Amino acid sequence: MKKITYILVLSLLVLSTNILADIDVVATTQNIASITEMIAGDKADVKYVARGFEDPHHIIAKPSFMLMAKRADLWIRNGLELEIGWEGLILEGGRNSDIHLGNPGHLDVSAGVGRLEVPAVLDRSMGDIHPQGNPHYLLDPYNSKAAARNICDRLCELDPDNMDYYLDNLDKFNARLDRKMFGDALVKAAEPQLLWEKMRAGTLEKYLKEKGLSAKAGGWYKKMLPLRGMQYISFHQHWSYFNKSFGLDVPVYIEPKPGIPPTPSHLRRVLGIVKSRKIKLMVQAGWYSMKAANYLKEKTNIKVITLPPGVGASEKIRNYFDLFDVITDKFAKEVS
Amino acid sequence: MNIKNAFITTSLILTLLLVIGTAEISAQRRHRGHHHGGSAQTQSQSQNAFNPMISLIGDLVFEYSDIEDYDIEDGFNLSAIDLNFSSSIDVYARADFFFAIEREEEGTEVEYVFELEEGYITFLTLPLNMQLRLGKMRTRIGKVNTMHSHALHWHEYPLALRRFFSDDGLSGLGGDLSVMLPLPFFAEFSYQLQKDESETFISGVENEWYHNFHLKSFFDVGYDHSLELGASYLFAKSDYLIPESRTEEATEPVDSSVLAFNLKYLWQPADRAMYESLLIWAEMFICDNDSFSDTAMSYFAGVDYKFSRRLSIGLKYDHADEFRSLMPAEDNYTASLTYTQSEYAFFRGGYTYVDKSGETESRIFLQLNFGIGPHRAHKF
Numbered sequence: 001m002k003k004i005t006y007i008l009v010l011s012l013l014v015l016s017t018n019i020l021a022d023i024d025v026v027a028t029t030q031n032i033a034s035i036t037e038m039i040a041g042d043k044a045d046v047k048y049v050a051r052g053f054e055d056p057h058h059i060i061a062k063p064s065f066m067l068m069a070k071r072a073d074l075w076i077r078n079g080l081e082l083e084i085g086w087e088g089l090i091l092e093g094g095r096n097s098d099i100h101l102g103n104p105g106h107l108d109v110s111a112g113v114g115r116l117e118v119p120a121v122l123d124r125s126m127g128d129i130h131p132q133g134n135p136h137y138l139l140d141p142y143n144s145k146a147a148a149r150n151i152c153d154r155l156c157e158l159d160p161d162n163m164d165y166y167l168d169n170l171d172k173f174n175a176r177l178d179r180k181m182f183g184d185a186l187v188k189a190a191e192p193q194l195l196w197e198k199m200r201a202g203t204l205e206k207y208l209k210e211k212g213l214s215a216k217a218g219g220w221y222k223k224m225l226p227l228r229g230m231q232y233i234s235f236h237q238h239w240s241y242f243n244k245s246f247g248l249d250v251p252v253y254i255e256p257k258p259g260i261p262p263t264p265s266h267l268r269r270v271l272g273i274v275k276s277r278k279i280k281l282m283v284q285a286g287w288y289s290m291k292a293a294n295y296l297k298e299k300t301n302i303k304v305i306t307l308p309p310g311v312g313a314s315e316k317i318r319n320y321f322d323l324f325d326v327i328t329d330k331f332a333k334e335v336s
Numbered sequence: 337m338n339i340k341n342a343f344i345t346t347s348l349i350l351t352l353l354l355v356i357g358t359a360e361i362s363a364q365r366r367h368r369g370h371h372h373g374g375s376a377q378t379q380s381q382s383q384n385a386f387n388p389m390i391s392l393i394g395d396l397v398f399e400y401s402d403i404e405d406y407d408i409e410d411g412f413n414l415s416a417i418d419l420n421f422s423s424s425i426d427v428y429a430r431a432d433f434f435f436a437i438e439r440e441e442e443g444t445e446v447e448y449v450f451e452l453e454e455g456y457i458t459f460l461t462l463p464l465n466m467q468l469r470l471g472k473m474r475t476r477i478g479k480v481n482t483m484h485s486h487a488l489h490w491h492e493y494p495l496a497l498r499r500f501f502s503d504d505g506l507s508g509l510g511g512d513l514s515v516m517l518p519l520p521f522f523a524e525f526s527y528q529l530q531k532d533e534s535e536t537f538i539s540g541v542e543n544e545w546y547h548n549f550h551l552k553s554f555f556d557v558g559y560d561h562s563l564e565l566g567a568s569y570l571f572a573k574s575d576y577l578i579p580e581s582r583t584e585e586a587t588e589p590v591d592s593s594v595l596a597f598n599l600k601y602l603w604q605p606a607d608r609a610m611y612e613s614l615l616i617w618a619e620m621f622i623c624d625n626d627s628f629s630d631t632a633m634s635y636f637a638g639v640d641y642k643f644s645r646r647l648s649i650g651l652k653y654d655h656a657d658e659f660r661s662l663m664p665a666e667d668n669y670t671a672s673l674t675y676t677q678s679e680y681a682f683f684r685g686g687y688t689y690v691d692k693s694g695e696t697e698s699r700i701f702l703q704l705n706f707g708i709g710p711h712r713a714h715k716f
Contacts, residue, residue: 051559054606062562063522063554070465070516084710092430095516097461102427124680124708260678261645287607289645 022159026072026099028083029056030312031138032109032147034320036076039151039169043162044074049083049090052310052317055287056082057128057259061089069094072105074158076151079110082135107154109147113137116240128259139309140241141181141220141324142196148173180321183218202247220246223328227335231277233270233302235284235292238309242327251277254284254292262292274300281334283307305334388423388431391709393486398702416485418453420709428461434484453484454507469512474505476512476526476550477568478619479598481505489615489640491684491703495654495668496621496634500594501536508532508546522554538572538592546572546592560605568596592625613648615640623659632657638670648674650686664693681706 023044027033033048040046047068050056056078059065069075069090077083091100099105115133122131137143152170156163178192186195190213198204199221205228208214217225228247235254243249252273256266273279274296282293282304293304307327308314317323395416417437424430433455440449456471474482481497485504492498497505508530517523528548532538538546548570555563573589597620604613620635638652654668672686682705690697 051606055610058609060602060604062556063524063552063564064556064562067516067522092458092460095460095462095465095467097427100427100460128679287610289611 022162023073023155024071025074025076026068028075028077028087029138030310031320031323032076032078032151034311034323035109035138035144035148035173036151038173038319039148039166040155041165041169043159043165044155047072049086050310052308052312052323053286053314054310055285056310057085059083059086061086061093063093065090066093066095069099070096072096072099074105074107074154075099076107076109076154078135078138079108080115080132080135080137081130104154104157107150109150110135110137111150112146113143116244117237127255127257129257134237134240136238136309137241138320139239140245141177142200142245143241144177144320145174176321179219180324181219182221183216185216185218186213186221189213189216200245220324220328223332224248227331230281230335231279232281232283233274233279233296234282235288238285239283239307251279254282254288267292267295271296271299274302281305285309286313303334305330307331386423388421389710391420391707393418393420393484393705393707395486396704397491400700402698418484418486425457429457429459431455431457453504456512465516465518467514469514470510472507472509473512473528473530474507475528475530475548475570476552477506477548477570477594478596478621479564479566479600480617480619486705486707489617489638489650489674490652490670490672491686491701494619494636494638494652495656495666496619496636499634499656499659499663499666500621500623500632501538506532506536506538510545522552524552526550526552538570538574538594544572544574544589546570546574560603562602562604564598564600566596566598568594568598570594570596590625593623595622595624596620611642611645613642615642617652632659634659646676648676650674658693664695666693667691680708 023040025033025036025040025044025046027036027046027048029050030048030052033046036044037046049065049068050059065086066089072094075091077087096105097103110132115137117130118133119126119129119131122129138147148170152166155166159166174192175187178187178195181199182190182192182195186208190211195204198207204221205214205225208217224246229249231249231251233252233254234250237250237253237255237258239248239250252270254262254267254270256262262270270292280302282296282302284293284304284306286306286308290304296302297304307330308317308323311317311320311323313323314326317326395418416439419435419437421433421435422431434453435450435455436453437448437450440447452472454471454473456469456473459468459470462468474484476482478497480488480494481501485493493503493505500506508528510528510530512526512528512530514524514526517525526549528550529545530548531545548568550566550568552564552566555565557563571591571593574592599616599618601616602613603615616637616639618635618637620633623632623634634654634656636652636654638650640648640650642648650670650672652668652670652672654666654670656663656666658665668688668690670686670688672684674682674684676682684701684703684705686701688699688701690699
């Protein structure tokens, strides 16, 4: 009986939180939902479509998502055609024109993000390519700044009464991201924006040495520093932005082309590259089969790790910052 | 007939415009070396961006029956090519047109007929969670009838639809008004007023209007399970031929109705969705018409199990009661294996055992389905 009362009270509390929220938001991925929650705080009820442990390319446009879309004030999408297979159906089925493309209730957070792997030629023989570039840009922490800014701007537009609250949360988000990336001491000693710029230009290490700040470096940057220049194998082109940010390189993918399962001949080619370049690590998202990984493990001494590409992919990853804590921890641990 | 001609003319004009547009861009690309300004090219490309989304889906089917002169013809058939144009019209509506190029035989002559399969305008901004569609569209009787043939889990529509309506199920010209009900779960009620262009028992030879009501509900059960339940009721007053003679029309319009129930269950573990899923379908149609004495029932139940990234196996049972004193009771047992080459092409092979009131038949089929262009995804 106590248990039932507890559940009832909890349900009422959850329900009341939703009722009190000013804005109903639906994000297409859990990563975007997490950033939105940090900007919107208790002023929005944030739901999402693709969970962190799901492949966001292959979501089914279920009617329950249409129900979410119907009730939403703001639809936030990743963009770069990540949602092309299902977003249109959900929006049309939701019958909520306020969140259709072109309206204030529809936000694409990819605006202002530096794009990688924009194909020069478009043809299905190239696999599941994205005409506007690789859509996994939120795996570069820097890109979350642009996304957070876009979310904040739109929340301010829709709910100007709480503008100061959103702007304050945006500042907190950026400050926390700076500290997470470079560590508290370095952020206190140097201008964070300059650190980001140097890091993206690949000159941060040199700059810190010149300024005598190397000892102050911390955070994800310091954790990943020993891995700079490392080559590893990945199943899908998930990690391109992460690699650019942290100076890693993937010379070959398990998929011969994006979205295409590996063939024996392609795996032999991968094996050749692993051996010739003495590659020690392979990385893949949890939703892919381990067959190719096991084949490579049998033939070489490569380590295979399952990395979570999204918030919610494991219990430890409750928000966007946890995601990079876990990813960088796993990289650092496996390589050490 | 005029409407059909108008659609064909429209599509030909659209195709012509696209060809001209593409040729214009190609010509400008060729001239790029001479003219660096690029303003005309930019303008043309931006206009090109407003072109409708165009895709083509082909369905190549091989069928063999151990009985000659029966329902199917042995050999390869390019059974259908679907040409799809989709685009927003403006901020209030979108247009979806599906043309089919279908093979038709008359004696020894084979010809390909270009016809409108579906073509409708959807009005997206109506109040009260309503949506209106006008044009030619598939009727929401059950679930499978609303699907295009290339999206089926089988190489043809279930026996119930083929028997009660046509090989392509039931579609008609008219309107569809649907509303999402204000309930905590997904529930949609729709009403369609349509005119069937083929001479089914529903619409009769004069192609009378028919009314169809459909209630669709959907439930997520945990993360990995989902269930769709639906019920439909269709009725019409038609002048259909009296079955015993088939030469004389009913003197008074007769009442026809179809009551249908559908169930679709999907198990798809989110973290292994690419490699494993289980789909269960079941639909039942109960058909009543005053010009034949008994109520006829037809139903099917099928299972589709995906056991690897590319392979799935399907089993289906179809049953149909004797219908209009012309078609005997029939049971079909089908097993199939589907190899999905990519999102854009699959092969399917299978075997069907047919029992028509004691007369048996074995059929095998092979299907290649492929699509080019950005075809819109299909709903759940």
